[in-house]
Amino acid sequence: MKATIRNRAVALALGITLGMCISATAQQASHLDVQQFRTYEVTRESFLLGTVVKFDSASSALPIGAHVILQTSSGQMDVHLGNAKVLQAGHLELNPGDNVRIVGEPLALGDSTYFAARIVQKGAQAVAVRNARGFPLTLAAAMTESQKEALRGVR
Amino acid sequence: MKRLFLTVLVAAALWSSACGGYSNSIVTPPPPVGKFSVADLKGQYAFVTNGESFTGGSSATPLTRTGSFTADGAGNITGGVEDVNAAGATNLAVQITGGSYTVNADGRGTLTLLLGQSSIDFGITLTSISDGLMIDETSTSAQSSTGSGNFIKQNSGSFTIASVAGPYVFDFSGLNATQGPESILGQFTANGGPITTGVEDANDNGALATAAAVSGSFAADGVNPGTLTGFGRGIAQLNGVQYVFYIVDATRVRLLSTSGGMLSGDAAAQSSNVPTSVSSINASFVFIVAGSSVNGGITRVGRFTANGATVTNVLADTDDGGRFIQTNSATTASISLDATNPGRGTFTFTDPNFASTPGTYVFYLSSATQGVIQETTLANNAVFDVADGSIVAQTGSPFSSSNIAGTYALNWSGLSLQSNGVFATQDEEDLVGQVIVSSLNLAGAADIFQFQNGVPVFDLVASGSISIAGDGTSSSGSSSRNTMSVRLTKSNSTTVNFAIYFVNPQLAFFTNNQDSNRIVAGILKAQQ
Numbered sequence: 001m002k003a004t005i006r007n008r009a010v011a012l013a014l015g016i017t018l019g020m021c022i023s024a025t026a027q028q029a030s031h032l033d034v035q036q037f038r039t040y041e042v043t044r045e046s047f048l049l050g051t052v053v054k055f056d057s058a059s060s061a062l063p064i065g066a067h068v069i070l071q072t073s074s075g076q077m078d079v080h081l082g083n084a085k086v087l088q089a090g091h092l093e094l095n096p097g098d099n100v101r102i103v104g105e106p107l108a109l110g111d112s113t114y115f116a117a118r119i120v121q122k123g124a125q126a127v128a129v130r131n132a133r134g135f136p137l138t139l140a141a142a143m144t145e146s147q148k149e150a151l152r153g154v155r
Numbered sequence: 156m157k158r159l160f161l162t163v164l165v166a167a168a169l170w171s172s173a174c175g176g177y178s179n180s181i182v183t184p185p186p187p188v189g190k191f192s193v194a195d196l197k198g199q200y201a202f203v204t205n206g207e208s209f210t211g212g213s214s215a216t217p218l219t220r221t222g223s224f225t226a227d228g229a230g231n232i233t234g235g236v237e238d239v240n241a242a243g244a245t246n247l248a249v250q251i252t253g254g255s256y257t258v259n260a261d262g263r264g265t266l267t268l269l270l271g272q273s274s275i276d277f278g279i280t281l282t283s284i285s286d287g288l289m290i291d292e293t294s295t296s297a298q299s300s301t302g303s304g305n306f307i308k309q310n311s312g313s314f315t316i317a318s319v320a321g322p323y324v325f326d327f328s329g330l331n332a333t334q335g336p337e338s339i340l341g342q343f344t345a346n347g348g349p350i351t352t353g354v355e356d357a358n359d360n361g362a363l364a365t366a367a368a369v370s371g372s373f374a375a376d377g378v379n380p381g382t383l384t385g386f387g388r389g390i391a392q393l394n395g396v397q398y399v400f401y402i403v404d405a406t407r408v409r410l411l412s413t414s415g416g417m418l419s420g421d422a423a424a425q426s427s428n429v430p431t432s433v434s435s436i437n438a439s440f441v442f443i444v445a446g447s448s449v450n451g452g453i454t455r456v457g458r459f460t461a462n463g464a465t466v467t468n469v470l471a472d473t474d475d476g477g478r479f480i481q482t483n484s485a486t487t488a489s490i491s492l493d494a495t496n497p498g499r500g501t502f503t504f505t506d507p508n509f510a511s512t513p514g515t516y517v518f519y520l521s522s523a524t525q526g527v528i529q530e531t532t533l534a535n536n537a538v539f540d541v542a543d544g545s546i547v548a549q550t551g552s553p554f555s556s557s558n559i560a561g562t563y564a565l566n567w568s569g570l571s572l573q574s575n576g577v578f579a580t581q582d583e584e585d586l587v588g589q590v591i592v593s594s595l596n597l598a599g600a601a602d603i604f605q606f607q608n609g610v611p612v613f614d615l616v617a618s619g620s621i622s623i624a625g626d627g628t629s630s631s632g633s634s635s636r637n638t639m640s641v642r643l644t645k646s647n648s649t650t651v652n653f654a655i656y657f658v659n660p661q662l663a664f665f666t667n668n669q670d671s672n673r674i675v676a677g678i679l680k681a682q683q
Contacts, residue, residue, distance in 0.1 A: 038512060039537035040449045058572040058579035062671055063450035063476025065581050082451070084580040089214050109450055109478050116449060131335055133361035134449035135541070139214045140242035141334040151216060151244035154208045155237075155270050155298060 040134020055094040057084035082136030090127035184600035187261035197228030206302020223386040278602040283683035303568035310404035325422035326527035335360030336447035336541035439549040443664040446542030450476025454676035472654035477671035524548035551659040552626035558660040567677025573607035
């Protein structure tokens with residue numbers, strides 16, 4: 001039941017976010033002001049619709065972590081997904097050809113830019129990979145109550 | 156459990172393959188030399204580690220542990236107790252029923268703590284007979300866990316609530332109740348139980364609370380009252396959050412939250428000589444902070460010179476999500492002290508790389524020469540990161556091959572891209588070792604635990620070098636950046652490069668400054 005509640009909460013958050021961003025369009029990262037986008041601000045969120053070109057759980061691209069190259073109507077976008085284990089824990093696999101919707105916002109990292117994903121949705125399945133402040137989630141944030149309870153056995 | 160077996164088996168298979176295929180290329184460290192032995196680890200020690208754990212019932216999750224073990228000076232652990240917080244789930248007052256340890260001549264060794272039918276294992280390096288560095292190296296069928304930390308000899312004569320008295324400066328970091336990053340640092344005055352006054356600055360998942368009041372208390376654990384006299388353990392309340400604490404002595408208490416998330420850190424006695432006016436500050440400082448940014452992990456090490464409110468010679472190195480930033484100067488920089496809260500102050504500088512985003516920090520000094528520091532940098536009214544650490548006066552320069560010499564303990568911790576042969580991802584990396592520094596060349600040994608592998612790797616050969624350009628006070632900051640290169644060799648080798656900042660000839664902070672597949676920071680500490 002609690003897992004269901006959690007999933008509903010994620011779905012609700014996704015719905016609210018998408019509602020807020022319904023008129024938004026995928027932003028071109030190359031147009032960003034470097035200083036303007038150093039921090040994550042949920043009110044600036046938009047979403048990407050696209051097809052997975054390549055998924056890499058440990059990409060050499062910055063920032064460190066999982067990345068997906070997404071083919072959107074505006075071209076290819078590099079999306080940072082945070083810790084690949086969070087996606088794995090959410091049983092969400094990304095394979096070439098998958099159609100996905102990604103909520104997040106463009107961020108600058110030095111002279112380059114990337115799209116920081118907060119929620120990754122494939123079909124009816126959505127997994128949060130960042131919190132609302134933009135910090136990448138750890139696996140702990142994706143745990144069910146029973147999984148948390150099992151941690152009491154950790155020595 | 157299945158994943159644990161998988162990772163262990165894969166790692167074992169890889170190791171077996173490596174050993175089988177390249178057995179003649181396995182490199183082992185030379186026999187350790189030095190002055191240490193098992194007799195040097197004797198008495199009660201309060202320990203802490205921060206890292207990750209994996210058990211059969213869960214995925215890898217953040218873990219912090221604090222406890223006390225008793226070593227008999229002959230290789231045996233005779234008792235102790237520990238408290239564990241795994242992402243907010245606690246396991247309290249776990250009895251240490253026995254164990255064993257080794258100490259090589261170089262101060263490196265192993266520590267196994269028996270917890271009834273289970274056990275946890277550590278790699279250790281003594282920095283003196285009173286303290287040392289450690290990493291969690293547990294890799295059993297029931298649990299894998301890693302993390303970096305240290306242990307400090309306890310004074311059982313201080314195992315009373317009355318001993319926790321006077322002003323203390325504290326720094327807690329970890330996760331809040333919803334698993335967001337959190338840092339709290341501040342100052343409180345305890346009076347043998349109640350906390351009478353206090354102030355704190357918090358960065359709770361990007362929400363800043365500035366100079367907020369602190370209230371609370373220290374008391375014996377009503378459930379396990381005997382742990383106070385036996386191990387210096389008790390229960391503290393600070394601003395509504397419950398902590399378990401371990402008294403090292405009257406000058407230091409180690410705390411671990413047991414409600415509201417997963418926070419841990421030390422409270423250190425604040426001396427009466429903390430400067431109360433910025434005009435009395437005339438020193439250089441080295442600082443290190445580490446934590447979370449929107450780009451993932453962040454480490455930042457730097458130094459500056461303060462003369463009154465004027466700050467000059469700012470030099471810093473940052474690894475933000477794998478991107479390296481060199482700060483070679485500051486266009487504006489200043490330091491201030493809080494007249495109403497002794498030891499509390501702020502420090503700001505503008506890095507020309509980020510001209511519209513001044514870097515800001517709050518610190519609390521526990522003495523005139525050291526304290527704790529938290530980054531509070533804002534960009535567009537949003538907090539850039541959640542990161543904290545230490546600030547220490549820089550002394551003993553000029554640094555050279557003549558004073559940077561001898562034996563040093565080495566520890567680093569952070570994230571790296573790893574693969575267990577099946578799945579590649581970013582995961583925790585911890586290393587502990589010992590090196591002899593001679594003519595600025597490094598020679599020693601180390602253990603490393605890259606957690607995705609499920610098993611630690613022991614006794615790597617550690618070599619490398621230090622390049623010293625100055626202490627950061629030259630007119631050209633970039634020309635005074637010091638670097639360190641550490642090469643780790645077993646069946647193959649890897650080199651990790653760092654920017655290193657010497658606090659004094661006995662202590663240095665460092666962060667990696669090349670190869671974007673790693674975000675780690677650490678310390679180099681002379682063995683006494």
